[in-house]
Amino acid sequence: xxxxxxxxxxxxxxxxxxxxxxxxxxxxxxxxxxxxxxxxxxxxxxxxxxxxxxxxxxxxxxxxxxxxxxxxxxxxxxxxxxxxxxxxxxxxxxxxxxxxxxxxxxxxxx
Amino acid sequence: xxxxxxxxxxxxxxxxxxxxxxxxxxxxxxxxxxxxxxxxxxxxxxxxxxxxxxxxxxxxxxxxxxxxxxxxxxxxxxxxxxxxxxxxxxxxxxxxxxxxxxxxxxxxxxxxxx
Numbered sequence: 368x369x370x371x372x373x374x375x376x377x378x379x380x381x382x383x384x385x386x387x388x389x390x391x392x393x394x395x396x397x398x399x400x401x402x403x404x405x406x407x408x409x410x411x412x413x414x415x416x417x418x419x420x421x422x423x424x425x426x427x428x429x430x431x432x433x434x435x436x437x438x439x440x441x442x443x444x445x446x447x448x449x450x451x452x453x454x455x456x457x458x459x460x461x462x463x464x465x466x467x468x469x470x471x472x473x474x475x476x477x
Numbered sequence: 478x479x480x481x482x483x484x485x486x487x488x489x490x491x492x493x494x495x496x497x498x499x500x501x502x503x504x505x506x507x508x509x510x511x512x513x514x515x516x517x518x519x520x521x522x523x524x525x526x527x528x529x530x531x532x533x534x535x536x537x538x539x540x541x542x543x544x545x546x547x548x549x550x551x552x553x554x555x556x557x558x559x560x561x562x563x564x565x566x567x568x569x570x571x572x573x574x575x576x577x578x579x580x581x582x583x584x585x586x587x588x589x590x591x
Binding site: 371373375398399401403408409410411412413416418456458464465466467468469470 | 585
């Protein structure tokens, strides 16, 4: 069956360090992958999209990689700040629907 | 633009009651969808629509009905609420799913079924 997996355990890092979040999938051949940020009590907000033929995408302090051979995407936040603390969700396009992973909670400590 | 709006923000139901969660968008998006979010489960797709008059089932459609009579509105109906439907519900929209666009989410409806 199709599966998207993100680290269920919270990631705790020190301010200024790079946070790396993982999204693994099986039995999918997505045309693209998206990353969203969700703050408590709010709806997810779009951050980045990477297509299947792109290896890497950057936006300010954010970087996403997409390895279709490993079936994995990595999401990096460089020079992390306490304001980056949130839950981050990856999402894949599959047969006309967008399916989400369960999300990883990031806590950046000052 | 108001974006994606959802009403109500909070709702408490008794088992067996029915209700409709409202969702509207003013961006002329073709694609709309409903998700539920439970602790540790992420967002699970309930139903989606690729345009007015067209709806389809997602991962967890049982117990929910939808219709799409206009581009703007995509209500979600619970015909006979069950405690297992206690969750936070999000509506989302995007121009078309094939155009690699971001999805815009509403603020959510927190539903409790007693």
